[in-house]
Amino acid sequence: MQPKRVLVALAGTSADPDMLRLVAAIAKSAKAEVIGIHVIEVRWNLPLDAVMEPELDRGEELLASAKKLADQTGLDLETELLQARDAAAAIVDTAVERKCDLIVVAMPFRKRLGRVYVGRTVQNVYVNAPCAVLAYRQEETR
């Protein structure tokens, strides 16, 4: 598969840098555009457009560091900050709107009840995305 436009969901976890390097390798060989997004999830007791400064600050910061890392790897990363009730829906909707043919999500290595925990967002993106989805799971920390 040679994707033309890749959407990378950046959650600010420890898996983000590795995922970005992987995306850089894929995008460079396929000469694909890469869009990096971070979604701030808004609780139901707040309006959708509520200004949440700490989350905005964190989001901007992680997008800035992703851009910096992308620059270092020679990747031209376009970044976008979103606010939604559900991160997975916003990721899928943005991918559809921007005509992306690959969504890349990352999950840090976490276990719950002795099993690797995928997480709600990754699972929902997997289930709902109309395009290809690549989930990068971080290796187990020893």
Next chain:
Amino acid sequence: MIDDEGKDDSTGSGKEKDDQSPSLDKRVTQPGRHVGDRYVRIVRPTGSGLRGHGGRWVATEETMERTGRIGRAWDSALRFLIGQRLETEAEGEERVGVATGLPILASDNISSSAYATEEAMRVLALAGTAALALTMPIAIAVVFVLAIVILSESRVIRAYPNGGGSYLVARENHGVIAGLVAASALLIDYVLTVAVSTAAGVAAISSFVPELHDYRVVAGLVLIAVLVIGNLRGVREAGLLFAAPTYAYMIAMYGLVAFGLFRIMTGDPPAPVAPPNPFPPDGTAPLTLLLVLRAFASGSVGLTGSEAVANGVPSFRRPETTNAIKTLVLMGTIFATIFLAITWLSTTIGIQPDIREQETVNSMMTKAIVGAGTPFYYIVQVTTAIILLLAANTGFTGFPRLASVLANDRFMPRHFADVGSRLAFNFGIVVLALLACVILAAFDGSVTNLVPLYTIGVFLAFTLSQSGLVRRWRRLRNPGWRFSIAINAFGTVVTGTVLLVVAYTKFEHGAWMVLVLIPLISALLYGIHRHYQTVHDALVLSGPDQHKVQTLPAPVVIVPIARLDRAALQALAFARSVSPIVKAVHVSTSKTSAEEFRKRWAQLDTDIKLDVVESPYRSLVAPLLKYIDAMDKSDDRPITVVLSEFVPHHWWEWLLHSQTAFRLKAALLFRPNTIVIDVPYHFEEPGHHTRRK
């Protein structure tokens, strides 16, 4: 306000829908694929370096990054030399404790122990070698004065914990003039601290590398450059850089003194080392009271630097006052012990100074105690050279800080108050270095030539601050004010007496220059203040009526046009957007070209009127200026000149163009009531003209 239709909506700052003012924070609500799914796209200037934070925009480090190859290379060089930029909030971390503060603020005073003995000896030696016996009593007198100064300075620190030292004390208690005199004296002294300490440092090195003696000025200039870089890295880093050598000097000197005392007490006194160029044994001058006083004045050079701690109280960590006083007392104790011990050992062993300053007294004493060429001899010489250079660093700490205080009080240019990327006062550091370099070169890098200029400033500042405190205690009458008055009054008498002695005995040896410079600099500072005051009075919003933003009538816009091209049309279009009253003016060098221009103008689809000025003397700028003057006289409305300026892609292409707009801008800069608007036209690539917004 959220636009549910998904239209662009600047709601981040709560603006009305009809508000057309631009916003950096836009929120666009997008419908999702499923019913009820919506998300908000936050459009912020990502990549610009501006970051939204609590309703305001914060300029991150990204905004400071230069673009282009040369800019990036310059940035990299700066970061390599002076380190990464620091945020203003990091200032607290840049403060220092006693252990780091000692090398930064006290190294000047401690290092004076390396040459104070020699300076006193050099004067006494004029009366013959027998007169050198008076060195020890003079050293005791100097230490006594130092004790008084430290006691008095500790009271300055308690009374003025925000620093400013003698300048602030004198200004608050004696008035502005006295404050400026104290400030001028200190500024001169800081410059001399750098020059003298560097010269002394080079002298210490040339004692064991005699080849350096002929290149002492160049060596001094190089060392000042190193100090500039160290100080541009910030106070804390400078302190950390210089802490180890200061402590190494102290350990080396205490070790030397202990070994010297051990040898004398165990009946193995070191044999004296003769100087390469001795003074005549019988002397060249009689031993008079004046000569003794001159020797005392020269030895008092050891008291310089003791004011730096009081001036730099804000550099200390909390509790600033306690830390500053601890540093002050430690400094005095270290100086006194080393100075007295060196003086006693030198006189006991029988060391004499060198008439040509080829070898220092310390070097000869060390040779006598531990032997020439031994590792310990080199350790003492190297650490001495380094601490003398660090003493110059006290000047770099004091001068920029005092200059910034003066700049904040509008007595010095504003640039002195600007804080650099490492939270250091870069402008003050560079100016100080330049002044010190000039003085060092002018006095041929000689410590003896420079020392007569030294100490007057310090003692003048001491006297003014001590007497200022006496007035303060009398005015405030706090508990224990009588005791405080007694201390500071005694301090005034002692420092005032030393000032008179130093001024009198060193007058003809160069002190007159300082005595002439102090009033001149004071007058200059006062003149600067008057200018700022006049500007402030003219600009300040005084009454409530002045707080209203007035609407001015549309101006008369004059657009000088050299030729009809894209740049000219852009300027005309912009002028039209500013005001309906636009006048184009063309200066022509001949009648034929004027007619040609008129014909071309007539083909233009515009209602803007054109005036053509014929200039048979071929000048462009002068006739244009006269035209603007005439237009200004004939019309009451404000004049605005819109200039179209062609901007080439490369800097070197700039040289190929006549830059009439640039010359006109420069000519109109000081013309009253004239607004000049520059409309740049950027030339992107050869053969392809594009406009940049």
